[in-house]
């Protein structure tokens with residue numbers, strides 16, 4: 001039996017309604033990456049992680065279990081699971097199985113992004129434990145009631161802290177805040193920019209020339225919805241990196257399959273394998289700019305190519 | 321026999337999200353879709369437009385397995401906002417089939 005769409009969507013909506021995230025993580029887990037960086041709390045300009053990088057190790061641990069459940073008779077107990085989850089946060093316990101090394105790895109990417117912004121002399125704060133998930137997944141699944149309430153909560157949070165500019169770190173949070181929130185929250189007019197746009201606009205100069213070849217995977221959301229195509233290329237070009245574009249790139253990029261992981265794991269893996277193959281034809285050193293693309297393509301490449309977050313290369317090139 | 325659902329037809333008519341009127345059934349979207357399903361998105365929209373709710377319901381798993389990647393819309397000569405239409409159908413099914421919102 002395939003995974004039960006209705007029960008899984010129910011769990012996501014219940015969690016967002018009750019616990020303010022699709023997969024609630026602890027405050028410590030959400031903010032650990034910022035330890036020692038001494039970022040001021042709040043401010044007119046903030047770095048907003050939207051929890052996506054921190055959630056990936058959790059999603060990854062859960063996804064392994066979900067794909068084992070696909071085609072298993074146990075799927076019929078999902079309805080029961082949803083009822084238990086309403087009372088006890090089951091997804092939280094599942095998330096505790098996330099590996100420590102994976103968590104460290106993703107935290108490191110966020111640190112690099114924050115350090116790159118500092119290096120570019122951008123002044124920004126962080127909302128620490130008050131920060132919330134953006135609601136992107138619930139929006140995509142058409143759970144509009146739960147999403148609208150959540151969007152309002154996030155906007156109230158920005159208002160409370162007097163935020164005017166938001167710097168995002170992943171395409172999904174960027175798109176949700178910049179293009180979707182204005183449709184759901186009256187008067188929402190914050191200036192939202194991805195860190196790649198902010199860095200490309202800044203005068204940041206490379207400290208090390210890197211002559212590596214890099215096969216670049218564009219995120220569908222960045223490329224097609226948010227016009228983020230040239231900025232990462234410009235930052236890499238400045239540092240001497242040789243960009244290898246796969247045949248499907250830029251506005252015609254091919255999806256990594258990640259968005260299907262929670263409902264249709266085997267379809268998700270099929271798409272990821274197709275994309276990994278296309279990228280490997282361009283080169284075996286692959287960079288992504290979204291944590292969902294990263295985890296999907298890493299799994300698909302399964303060691304046959306190196307897949308890393310773009311922030312790793314940028315950190316090396318710009319000396320952080 | 322497939323029955324025409326006036327409820328779905330009305331929901332589509334009143335919505336400012338669902339709009340496939342400009343679609344000329346050229347099939348480009350289906351050709352570029354990485355999922356490679358025959359139904360996504362052209363045939364599906366046709367069923368919606370003519371109100372064949374049963375046909376739409378038979379294809380619930382295709383509706384939820386669209387990646388919302390936007391490859392179809394990027395290449396659609398009629399500029400149909402395909403992802404928004406798919407999201408509308410999910411919303412309709414969530415509310416009317418799954419009792420979720």
Ligand code: SF4
Pocket residue numbers: 342343344345346347348349350362392395396397398399400402
């Ligand atoms: S590409 Fe556009 S016009 Fe052509 S069939 Fe698809 S939705 Fe219709």
Ligand code: SF4
Pocket residue numbers: 349352353354355360361385386387388389390391392393402403
């Ligand atoms: S948005 Fe959906 S229908 Fe369109 S190309 Fe992507 S997977 Fe196919």
